[in-house]
Amino acid sequence: MWSVSDDALVAGLAAGDEDAASAFVRRFQRRVYGLARTIVVDDRAAEDVAQEAFVRAWRHAVSFDPRRGSVVGWLLTITRNLAIDAVRVRRPVAIDPAVLVGLAQPSGEREPHELAQLGVDTERLRAALAQLPEEQCRAIVLSGLLGYTARDVSEADNIPLGTAKTRIRTALIRLRAALMNEENTE
Amino acid sequence: MSIFTCGEMRELAPELALGVLGGTERAEAIMHVNDCARCQALVLELTEAADALPLLTPELEPPAGFEHRVLSRIHTRRRRNRRFVATIAAVAASVAILSVIAVRVIEANDSSSTAPRAVAARAPVAVEMRDNAAGVPAGWAYVTGGHSVAVTVDYGVPSGRYDVQLTPARGAAESLGAMTVSANRGSWTGRSARTITQGSTLALVDAAGRAVCHGTVGAVA
Numbered sequence: 323m324w325s326v327s328d329d330a331l332v333a334g335l336a337a338g339d340e341d342a343a344s345a346f347v348r349r350f351q352r353r354v355y356g357l358a359r360t361i362v363v364d365d366r367a368a369e370d371v372a373q374e375a376f377v378r379a380w381r382h383a384v385s386f387d388p389r390r391g392s393v394v395g396w397l398l399t400i401t402r403n404l405a406i407d408a409v410r411v412r413r414p415v416a417i418d419p420a421v422l423v424g425l426a427q428p429s430g431e432r433e434p435h436e437l438a439q440l441g442v443d444t445e446r447l448r449a450a451l452a453q454l455p456e457e458q459c460r461a462i463v464l465s466g467l468l469g470y471t472a473r474d475v476s477e478a479d480n481i482p483l484g485t486a487k488t489r490i491r492t493a494l495i496r497l498r499a500a501l502m503n504e505e506n507t508e
Numbered sequence: 509m510s511i512f513t514c515g516e517m518r519e520l521a522p523e524l525a526l527g528v529l530g531g532t533e534r535a536e537a538i539m540h541v542n543d544c545a546r547c548q549a550l551v552l553e554l555t556e557a558a559d560a561l562p563l564l565t566p567e568l569e570p571p572a573g574f575e576h577r578v579l580s581r582i583h584t585r586r587r588r589n590r591r592f593v594a595t596i597a598a599v600a601a602s603v604a605i606l607s608v609i610a611v612r613v614i615e616a617n618d619s620s621s622t623a624p625r626a627v628a629a630r631a632p633v634a635v636e637m638r639d640n641a642a643g644v645p646a647g648w649a650y651v652t653g654g655h656s657v658a659v660t661v662d663y664g665v666p667s668g669r670y671d672v673q674l675t676p677a678r679g680a681a682e683s684l685g686a687m688t689v690s691a692n693r694g695s696w697t698g699r700s701a702r703t704i705t706q707g708s709t710l711a712l713v714d715a716a717g718r719a720v721c722h723g724t725v726g727a728v729a
Contacts, residue, residue: 338586340579340583343579343582344575344579347574347575347578347579348575351570351574351575351578352567352568352569352570353567355567355568355569355570355574356565356566356567356568357562357565359568360565360566361565365571369570369571369574369577372570372574372578373574373577373578373581376578376581376582377578377581377582377585378662378663380582380585381585382645382663385636385638385645387643390643390644391556391559394563395559395560395563398559398562398563399559399562400663401562402562403527403663403664403692407691407692410691444560444563444564447560447561447563447564448564451564462561463561465523465526465528466526466558466561467561467562467565469527469528470528471523471528471529471530472523472528474528487519487523490522490523490526491519491521491522491523494522494525494526494554494557494558495522495554497557497560497561498553498554498556498557501556501557501560502553
């Protein structure tokens, strides 16, 4: 079952195949729980979020469209949104974005097939993030991972709203450029 | 027509891609993106970068028994869904039988009647509601008997009050009622005076008149 593609596992999940559901959870549970734990911090809340993410994935598996993106990207987006909702309910816990970047796992520790499934070179993305000015890095991590609006960022960092918007925009455009460059050199 | 120009949209595109644009700005931005292929392409590229960010977080081993607990929840929901569908089907079948009896009684009493026959009761038809901007699933609508409608959303729809709108395959759109969404979740049930047929569209429309999500009714059995 572990050699089955991510897309096939989602198709099996949608069809009610219990083996596929089990393999799907086993394949992504560390990644889903890791993201949930990073955002909500609390172990119990992280498990709630991770469980709900898999249940949502099961409910919506029938409508998953591989042309719109990778399975892991889809699943992590679900997880991130649920985690952000949970954090909003429980009030945000400040996380130093630099810690998040530093914790990103080097690609050398991952299996080649896993990197292919991710559809993006995380090491390159991490490098691009590390090259950003600290304030832009913080703004994009707060916004992209923790769901901070530009206004939230401006209040958290005590900067004008326009400055927060500029930091978020510039950072994301630079990350996009790094990924586009990666695609063009492949 | 969106109030934003392409230049203004380029400024807002990162926040839209990150999913942190709210309220009226989001509605206006979505409307602009729906009508502008260039800005749509930009938002999609930025969304790809935004979606890659979660990949940077570390993987962690979940607590022991996690897989079992997830699968149990899925199995429980699956059983509950089957029971729900079975119950609805049983109710629908009962109503269908009563309808047929009623029609025959009416026909027996008025054999010259040329009025259209009563619409037979039917099993609920599920309609997937998709976010108009990102195209991702936002929730479901269920149409029963061609008139009863239930709408539920649980993903991606900003908090606010929306008009539940029905657009028939042929004809003008009409409002069925109002639905409130809070923390991405909301539900509404009601009836349509007009028979909902295949090809009709159900949508949630914001105060500015823009559809935030919609679904098209498939084959009505």
